[in-house]
Amino acid sequence: MASTVLYMSVSLDGFIEGTPDMPDHGFGRLHEWVFRDERPQGINGQIWDEMLSTGAVVAGRGTVEPANYWNGDHHDGVPIFILSRTRTESEYPDVAFVDDVVDLMTRAEEAAGDKNVLVHGVTVARLALAAAVLDEIELHVIPVLLGRGRRLFVENDEQIELERTRVLEGEGVTHARYRVIK
Amino acid sequence: MASTVLYMSVSLDGFIEGTPDMPDHGFGRLHEWVFRDERPQGINGQIWDEMLSTGAVVAGRGTVEPANYWNGDHHDGVPIFILSRTRTESEYPDVAFVDDVVDLMTRAEEAAGDKNVLVHGVTVARLALAAAVLDEIELHVIPVLLGRGRRLFVENDEQIELERTRVLEGEGVTHARYRVIK
Numbered sequence: 001m002a003s004t005v006l007y008m009s010v011s012l013d014g015f016i017e018g019t020p021d022m023p024d025h026g027f028g029r030l031h032e033w034v035f036r037d038e039r040p041q042g043i044n045g046q047i048w049d050e051m052l053s054t055g056a057v058v059a060g061r062g063t064v065e066p067a068n069y070w071n072g073d074h075h076d077g078v079p080i081f082i083l084s085r086t087r088t089e090s091e092y093p094d095v096a097f098v099d100d101v102v103d104l105m106t107r108a109e110e111a112a113g114d115k116n117v118l119v120h121g122v123t124v125a126r127l128a129l130a131a132a133v134l135d136e137i138e139l140h141v142i143p144v145l146l147g148r149g150r151r152l153f154v155e156n157d158e159q160i161e162l163e164r165t166r167v168l169e170g171e172g173v174t175h176a177r178y179r180v181i182k
Numbered sequence: 183m184a185s186t187v188l189y190m191s192v193s194l195d196g197f198i199e200g201t202p203d204m205p206d207h208g209f210g211r212l213h214e215w216v217f218r219d220e221r222p223q224g225i226n227g228q229i230w231d232e233m234l235s236t237g238a239v240v241a242g243r244g245t246v247e248p249a250n251y252w253n254g255d256h257h258d259g260v261p262i263f264i265l266s267r268t269r270t271e272s273e274y275p276d277v278a279f280v281d282d283v284v285d286l287m288t289r290a291e292e293a294a295g296d297k298n299v300l301v302h303g304v305t306v307a308r309l310a311l312a313a314a315v316l317d318e319i320e321l322h323v324i325p326v327l328l329g330r331g332r333r334l335f336v337e338n339d340e341q342i343e344l345e346r347t348r349v350l351e352g353e354g355v356t357h358a359r360y361r362v363i364k
Binding site: 022129139141143145146148152153158163176178 | 325360
């Protein structure tokens with residue numbers, strides 16, 4: 001059974017990006033471990049391989065539009081599902097828009113077959129978590145206190161239990177994987 | 183050389199306690215791994231031993247007053263230094279009040295000799311971090327999204343780099359240790 005997995009780089013103080021006054025909005029610091037033209041070595045390469053062995057990609061427009069929809073191909077031509085209430089037509093054959101997060105995740109899971117679904121972007125992740133359609137969270141914890149910026153987890157009335165399933169120590173990053181207990 | 187080490191249980195979303203409407207303010211959930219009458223088993227016991235092999239304790243009044251100053255003895259009669267701008271006299275011989283965080287940490291380090299200093303409490307930790315007198319952070323990361331409560335790290339204009347020095351997987355908790363790069 002496919003699992004929907006959020007992969008997210010985050011500072012130790014919980015930010016997924018900084019503020020406009022920081023170099024590259026703090027985004028560069030959080031993605032040093034993976035923003036290279038080539039596959040990183042060691043543990044970080046293992047995580048890279050896992051991300052690129054997923055069978056579908058889910059994202060929000062805030063993620064894909066700055067990335068220009070990855071020119072329609074995130075990796076290996078796997079289908080890409082974008083959460084949008086307004087867009088329906090895509091210029092790329094492998095990119096589809098879906099207006100509901102549960103439908104979004106269901107369609108991605110079906111498309112991924114026995115592979116996992118790579119979840120990109122904090123808005124989609126929050127909505128999926130709230131709708132109980134996010135199965136796993138893989139945090140790439142960066143050893144920095146960024147101080148300010150956009151948080152991964154916002155204030156929430158619901159308490160959500162997790163199960164730690166794996167911790168891997170990559171160079172300059174700790175990969176901590178959790179399963180959401182539903 | 184002694185090291186000043188913050189030991190802190192924290193939810194994955196960054197809270198050190200919840201809100202009054204939660205059972206035990208959420209505090210119980212975050213301390214299940216250590217709130218027992220006896221030393222926990224395995225990795226968690228190793229962390230317990232480390233905390234109790236420190237040579238001095240530093241805390242704020244928000245920590246020690248609800249705990250009734252640990253009746254003057256946190257463990258093994260090591261000296262206890264409390265940050266307070268107003269109090270000076272203590273009823274316990276091993277408890278001293280210090281009004282400045284740098285003096286507080288310096289006195290605790292001197293008292294601890296070649297042992298580490300156990301830092302208790304979020305206010306002292308924040309002040310010590312800002313004053314560059316906190317050497318290490320040992321987070322006990324609990325696999326729960328608490329949703330609301332009191333954060334360990336608050337918004338801050340300073341970006342602080344850390345070095346991950348150890349990750350240990352205890353039962354129901356991940357112990358992640360960092361050295362503050364000054």
